[in-house]
Amino acid sequence: MSLTIPENVQRTLDSLAVKYIKGHYVEDGAAALEIIKPYLQTGVTVASGNSLTLRQTGIFDFLASEGHPAQFVNQFVPGLPFEENRRLKKLGLTSDVYLSSANAVTEDGKLCFLDGGGNRVAAILFGPEKVFIVAGQNKIVKNEKAAWDRIQHYVSPQTAVQLGRKLPCAEDGKCHNCDNPARFCRDYVTVNGQLEREKDRVEVILIAQELGI
Ligand code: SF4
Known part of the structure; x- marks a missing residue:
């Protein structure tokens, strides 16, 4: 059955x-x-x-499984010491393939990301030869302004709740642009396409579902 776009x-x-x-859709x-x-060869x-x-799509579990012959650089193993976690994050920057979602995808073709430590956005920007961005269609917004509105006033407060942080946005669902030491939203990155020589390095897979935050 073909999917109506x-x-x-x-x-x-x-x-x-x-x-x-x-x-892709x-x-x-x-x-x-x-x-x-x-x-994943x-x-x-x-x-x-x-x-x-x-995680919701089962893609993360597949990466962490033995269902493919590639080597998964898994920084998410519970209980990893800080130094080992950092080492794996650095390895991820030079991996062949990198997977992530985006916090918003705009109808005029921009990808917007909020990050804390920066390793995710760094890998998306440069390093891995192939990057897949997987996102539910609920993350599509009109333009960059709408993207950052979504991120600041919806994604960030919801993430604060999910992380269980004692932050002002977790209390009332609104961003206060705080200087709280527990602030996790530190890096704001918009990808406005790729250079022609990097054509199709990044592939965006939009899913006809509501997924993520
Ligand atoms: S700046 Fe502070 S209040 Fe705003 S989303 Fe980030 S942590 Fe929450």
Whole structure:
């Protein structure tokens, strides 16, 4: 059964293509995984950012499984000492394949990311030869202003709640642009396409579901 592509999704895919980012629209996580799997070959290293979407779709579990021959650089093993976690994050920056979600995808073809430590956005910007961004269609917004509104006033407060941080946004659901020591939202990055020579290095897989925050 073919998937009907909503107008806002089609506009997003068209805009991404103009910016040398390949876009897909699929029905679920299993279909997304079929796009990713061919890259998970013997001798390949793969890493990922922390992502509720990757977990909800089963993609993270697949990476961490023995269902593929690639080597998963897993910084998320519970109880890792700080130094080992840092070492794995640095390895992730030079992995062959990197997976993440985005905090917003704009109809005019921009990808917006909020980060704390910066390793996720660093790997998306440069290093891995192939980057997959997996996102539910709920993350599509009109433009960059709408993206940062979404991130500041929805994604960040919800993330604060999820992390269990004692932050003002976790109390009332609004960002106060705080200087709290527990502030996790430190890096704000917009990817406005790729250079032509890096065409299709980044692929965005939009899923016809509500996923992530
Ligand atoms: S700046 Fe402070 S209040 Fe705003 S989202 Fe970040 S942690 Fe929450």
